[in-house]
Amino acid sequence: MAISLQCFLFLICISIFSSTMAATDPPLTLNYYKSTCPNVFDIVKKEMECHVLSDPRNAAFVLRLHFHDCFVQGCDGSILLDDTIELQGEKKASTNGLNSLKGFRIIDKIKNKLESECPGIVSCADILTIAARDAVILVGGPYWHVPVGRKDSKTASYDLAMENIPSANEGLLSIIAKFLYQGLSVTDMVALSGAHTIGMARCESFRARIYGDFEATSGKNPISDSYLSELRSVCPAIIGSGDNNVTAMDNVTPNLFDNSFYHTLLRGEGLLNSDQELYSSLFGIETKSLVQKYAADPVAFFNQFSDSMVKLGNITNSYSFVNGEVRKNCRFVNT
Known part of the structure; x- marks a missing residue:
């Protein structure tokens, strides 16, 4: 009980801290580009239609990119930056799957x-946020309004990617703490986890689960x-064997955004430990x-997912908002 109480107090402190930080974030608006790039x-919608119709998996790729971007320095496009001599990006962090993130070319x-x-007007961070919304719609998910006006960061943080992004085998309390740190509630966490109703997971991410509990x-x-x-x-039991083999996280309707993911958890068949913990953990009342x-x-x-995605997209980087830029190339800061 003492450990549980410590965890509880720790989470409350984090929640208060993140709420204080969120209150200082700059405002975003729906009509930010009304006169500059109407x-x-x-344009984003048409491009996403082409990519998702050609391969429905592209919807999950872009949605995952957006999530991983917002959990590190806020939604500032830092996940899109390539490594350079002067800058270490986030793409090679193990929590990002060691180069398994996809969708960058989209x-x-x-x-x-x-x-x-409209050259030099629309930030990469805004593009990614809008594209994530359209990706969900194109595979049957809900619509939500996307406030815009983000700036692109001139930095990335490999260390924060390692610290902030939940891993596939993480326990429930640790995952909750990471969401609270971003100003996202337990309700947001469970709803946003529903994004796993689309997309694939690598063997390395679910090996411990299928040979475990x-x-x-x-x-x-x-x-x-x-x-x-x-x-x-x-996914063979031997570590290092078939690590890059993939399977759907929702084996019933893998290319349709629906609530099937939650039925998978009710059956105890969640592919990732971090997902099944939502239903099976002793701490998960x-x-x-x-x-x-x-379920x-x-x-x-759908209603909660929409609301939670707006909250996720509103995790802004105050420093980048003031000192950031609109990148000409999403992979590199402007010279």
């Missing part, structure tokens, strides 16, 4: 279109046993209730 939303193409239409959470029945056997055929709610009510899930 077609920005249409953002590059959108940026090129916008530079032709998967059987205990799913129960021994023919269907779950068959699914586990399939997962183990994709609130998270378990939310998983049950979103039973897809409208409630």
